[in-house]
Amino acid sequence: xxAVVTSGFDRTLPKHVPLRQTWRDTVIMAKRSLIKxxxxxxxxxxxxxxxxxxxVMFTYIFGGAIAGDVQSYLPLFIPGILxxxxxxxxxxxxxxxxxxxxxxxxxxxxxLPIARIAPLSGALMGDLVRYLIAATITxxxxxxxxxxxxxxxxxxxxxxxxxxxxxxxxxxxxxLIGVSMKSSRGVQGISFxxxxxxxFLSSAFVPTETMPGWLQAFVKVNPVTHIISAARNLCNEGTxxxxxxxxxxxxxxxxxxxxxxxxxxxRTHT
Amino acid sequence: MTNEWAIEAHGLVKDFGEQRAVDxxxxxVAPGIVYGVLGPNGAGKTTTIRMLATLLGLDGGEAKxxxxxxxxxxxxxxxxxxxxGQYASVDETLTARENLDIFxxxxxxxxxxxxxxxxxxxxSFGLTDAANKPLQNFSGGMRRRLDLAASLxxxxxxxxxxxxxxxxxxxxxxxxxxxIRELVAAGSTVxxxxxxxxxxxxxxxxxxxxxxxxxxxxGTSDDLKALVxxxxxxxxxxxxxxxxxxxxxxxxxxxxxxxLSPESRRIxxxxxxxxxxxxxLVALRDAGIxxxxxSLQKPSLDEVFLTITGHSADYNAADPTNxxxxxxxxx
Numbered sequence: 001x002x003a004v005v006t007s008g009f010d011r012t013l014p015k016h017v018p019l020r021q022t023w024r025d026t027v028i029m030a031k032r033s034l035i036k037x038x039x040x041x042x043x044x045x046x047x048x049x050x051x052x053x054x055x056v057m058f059t060y061i062f063g064g065a066i067a068g069d070v071q072s073y074l075p076l077f078i079p080g081i082l083x084x085x086x087x088x089x090x091x092x093x094x095x096x097x098x099x100x101x102x103x104x105x106x107x108x109x110x111x112l113p114i115a116r117i118a119p120l121s122g123a124l125m126g127d128l129v130r131y132l133i134a135a136t137i138t139x140x141x142x143x144x145x146x147x148x149x150x151x152x153x154x155x156x157x158x159x160x161x162x163x164x165x166x167x168x169x170x171x172x173x174x175x176l177i178g179v180s181m182k183s184s185r186g187v188q189g190i191s192f193x194x195x196x197x198x199x200f201l202s203s204a205f206v207p208t209e210t211m212p213g214w215l216q217a218f219v220k221v222n223p224v225t226h227i228i229s230a231a232r233n234l235c236n237e238g239t240x241x242x243x244x245x246x247x248x249x250x251x252x253x254x255x256x257x258x259x260x261x262x263x264x265x266x267r268t269h270t
Numbered sequence: 271m272t273n274e275w276a277i278e279a280h281g282l283v284k285d286f287g288e289q290r291a292v293d294x295x296x297x298x299v300a301p302g303i304v305y306g307v308l309g310p311n312g313a314g315k316t317t318t319i320r321m322l323a324t325l326l327g328l329d330g331g332e333a334k335x336x337x338x339x340x341x342x343x344x345x346x347x348x349x350x351x352x353x354x355g356q357y358a359s360v361d362e363t364l365t366a367r368e369n370l371d372i373f374x375x376x377x378x379x380x381x382x383x384x385x386x387x388x389x390x391x392x393x394s395f396g397l398t399d400a401a402n403k404p405l406q407n408f409s410g411g412m413r414r415r416l417d418l419a420a421s422l423x424x425x426x427x428x429x430x431x432x433x434x435x436x437x438x439x440x441x442x443x444x445x446x447x448x449x450i451r452e453l454v455a456a457g458s459t460v461x462x463x464x465x466x467x468x469x470x471x472x473x474x475x476x477x478x479x480x481x482x483x484x485x486x487x488x489g490t491s492d493d494l495k496a497l498v499x500x501x502x503x504x505x506x507x508x509x510x511x512x513x514x515x516x517x518x519x520x521x522x523x524x525x526x527x528x529x530l531s532p533e534s535r536r537i538x539x540x541x542x543x544x545x546x547x548x549x550x551l552v553a554l555r556d557a558g559i560x561x562x563x564x565s566l567q568k569p570s571l572d573e574v575f576l577t578i579t580g581h582s583a584d585y586n587a588a589d590p591t592n593x594x595x596x597x598x599x600x601x
Contacts, residue, residue: 036364104360
């Protein structure tokens with residue numbers, strides 16, 4: 001504290017955050033999330049225990065009824081439950097963000113000359129690790145139950161990457177809810193109200209043919225259906241088709257709409 | 271002229287729903303000084319700081335930090351300020367070093383410079399031994415120190431300190447005062463809020479007294495003391511009926527009009543010369559007015575408020591130990 005501080009009048013100051021710094025700040029914030037994750041492992045329950053329980057439970061409940069036997073159900077079901085599990089992990093983004101924002105450290109982030117988006121994008125980027133854990137555990141459980149993906153290792157890795165990317169995109173919806181609401185309980189309620197129709201009104205568990213027409217119409221436009229179809233193609237055949245492009249397009253649209261909204265809400269949050 | 275102030279605010283307004291938290295506050299702070307914002311809880315001190323530090327939008331008025339508008343030029347303002355809030359704005363789940371490392375990186379430091387800066391700050395705030403412990407085990411004073419350390423990474427020319435010593439023990443408090451003096455000696459400008467007149471007196475070159483969102487007095491600490499006298503005499507009377515007579519008597523002897531709280535039978539008189547207390551007591555005895563309680567106090571925020579606003583600050587209701595604790599430290 002002995003060195004002399006440069007006067008506030010004699011400093012050259014950029015008016016905006018350069019794009020490169022935005023990326024840098026995001027990565028720093030993502031690293032912060034990872035440290036926090038390591039310190040509070042209980043935050044990982046939803047992406048560790050849930051894939052184990054849900055994968056096994058639903059496979060044996062629905063397997064015989066829907067596909068005749070468990071083995072034939074696995075190729076249909078595993079990509080579906082994978083997407084559902086990872087998206088459930090994404091839905092926690094809002095709650096985690098809300099809890100984090102209620103702590104004093106966010107005041108400091110706001111007072112620092114950093115990219116406004118970084119505290120949000122960094123936290124969501126750190127969540128990619130959660131999605132990776134959920135996907136890995138789901139595939140391991142599937143393998144134990146006898147699932148041998150036709151797409152091979154390439155299919156599994158590509159599916160994981162696609163699902164992680166889509167979950168990251170959809171997590172911006174939950175981030176917006178997180179920064180908009182006052183209590184984390186409220187955030188959790190709304191997040192699940194959005195999550196359940198998205199994941200259950202899709203082709204995740206059952207073939208859509210038996211559903212009534214109006215429901216089929218929704219299922220068809222539901223981006224989650226496209227993610228699941230793309231995941232099935234990659235896992236079982238190792239191919240990337242129209243559904244994959246639709247899924248990525250949907251992801252891009254969600255980011256384009258919800259990321260700016262979330263950042264704006266975060267900036268004006270008092 | 272506008273470019274000469276470290277802080278220049280005109281007509282700041284902030285509403286929270288129906289309630290106006292900050293009501294047309296004007297502030298002009300010259301560079302290189304400690305500026306104290308003095309007021310009770312809920313007076314609008316924190317809200318004012320949050321607006322100046324770009325943490326809160328303005329509902330009216332404008333503010334400039336070294337000539338940069340806090341709304342239009344927020345990113346530039348953030349490069350010039352360090353903010354230490356009333357509640358430590360550091361990460362609870364991280365260690366002290368992890369906290370500082372992250373803030374260093376966010377301030378643009380890379381590679382070895384990060385560890386070097388963190389080491390330097392940990393050492394100068396006496397946190398080296400606790401550097402790798404989680405903050406859950408930190409005392410309030412340690413958290414406050416870490417928080418301040420984190421605000422100084424970029425050597426900001428303007429530092430906001432929101433009640434930097436509230437809740438600290440006397441020793442930590444005086445360390446905090448020393449640190450603040452060092453910051454100013456190095457060339458920074460410090461704006462601090464406080465509930466304690468003595469703290470403002472010890473540290474601040476100029477003081478703004480704020481109450482219910484308005485600046486009610488501004489000046490050097492001598493200016494303020496001239497308003498309240500160097501000490502205050504408090505009398506509690508046996509009989510409510512004696513209040514008017516006693517008040518006249520006190521006014522005649524001390525030369526200034528005392529404040530009366532008839533319902534509590536209390537008289538509060540600013541004094542410049544404590545020797546007149548004897549005269550007051552003798553006169554009261556001669557007039558047959560019975561006194562049940564008598565005390566002589568250094569001027570407190572209460573007296574400033576009574577004198578300037580005509581009503582009690584009532585800040586003691588929140589924490590009755592605050593002021594007494596503080597008197598011991600400064601005595």
